[in-house]
Amino acid sequence: MAKILIPTPLRHFVNGQDAVEIAGATVGECLEKLTTDFGDLRKNLFNDEGKLRSFVNVYLNDEDIRYLDKTATAAGDRDTISIVPSIAGGR
Amino acid sequence: MIQIEKEAWEVMVAHARAAYPRECCGAMLGVEKDGARRVSVARPMRNAFEGAQEDTYVLDPSEQLQVEKEARARGLSVLGIFHSHPDCDAYFSRRDLENSCPWYSFVVLSVKKGEFDHANSFLPNFDQTAAEKEQLEYSI
Numbered sequence: 001m002a003k004i005l006i007p008t009p010l011r012h013f014v015n016g017q018d019a020v021e022i023a024g025a026t027v028g029e030c031l032e033k034l035t036t037d038f039g040d041l042r043k044n045l046f047n048d049e050g051k052l053r054s055f056v057n058v059y060l061n062d063e064d065i066r067y068l069d070k071t072a073t074a075a076g077d078r079d080t081i082s083i084v085p086s087i088a089g090g091r
Numbered sequence: 092m093i094q095i096e097k098e099a100w101e102v103m104v105a106h107a108r109a110a111y112p113r114e115c116c117g118a119m120l121g122v123e124k125d126g127a128r129r130v131s132v133a134r135p136m137r138n139a140f141e142g143a144q145e146d147t148y149v150l151d152p153s154e155q156l157q158v159e160k161e162a163r164a165r166g167l168s169v170l171g172i173f174h175s176h177p178d179c180d181a182y183f184s185r186r187d188l189e190n191s192c193p194w195y196s197f198v199v200l201s202v203k204k205g206e207f208d209h210a211n212s213f214l215p216n217f218d219q220t221a222a223e224k225e226q227l228e229y230s231i
């Protein structure tokens with residue numbers, strides 16, 4: 001079971017929990033399962049094509065999964081998955 | 092609606108003035124109740140843009156993780172992100188919108204000639220194609 005930390009603005013989609021334990025072999029599987037169990041969360045993380053939204057960065061422990069195996073990154077017990085929005089701007 | 096407590100607001104303005112003429116950025120922590128966001132702590136963050144910061148800011152994702160942990164430890168939530176517009180009005184630019192996220196309030200502080208001028212808050216949509224203005228209250 002990996003632990004997925006839920007950012008505050010998304011907690012009301014998961015019955016107010018700040019973290020959800022999910023069984024899955026990879027980070028992608030865990031996120032799929034999470035957004036299947038909590039359907040209203042789905043459009044926050046995935047676009048209509050089923051791809052992670054451009055502003056959604058996912059971390060396994062302290063590592064960005066883009067620099068690991070992306071959504072195929074293995075996730076196991078004691079792993080923590082964090083969802084961090086990518087934010088920037090300019091005038 | 093987003094309400095920013097005096098102490099937090101002072102930190103935001105001080106951070107914006109100190110960064111001038113560069114853009115500053117940071118996180119706003121607090122609690123959300125009945126649709127109103129109340130910010131009690133402003134957390135300055137590093138502008139991670141590796142170039143001219145006069146018109147660009149980028150949050151450092153590892154610092155975002157850190158801030159999220161700090162918020163949890165204090166029983167607070169990250170409610171929004173702030174950044175400054177040096178010598179420019181506090182509008183939500185196309186680049187602000189395209190690199191935003193619908194989960195947060197985005198407060199923009201206009202700093203003119205090194206002094207705070209005005210501020211606005213915005214709520215971007217899911218597709219990053221539009222942002223509505225949010226009612227912003229702060230105490231000085």
Ligand SMILES: [Zn+2]
Nearest residue numbers: 089090091187
């Ligand atoms: Zn901006």
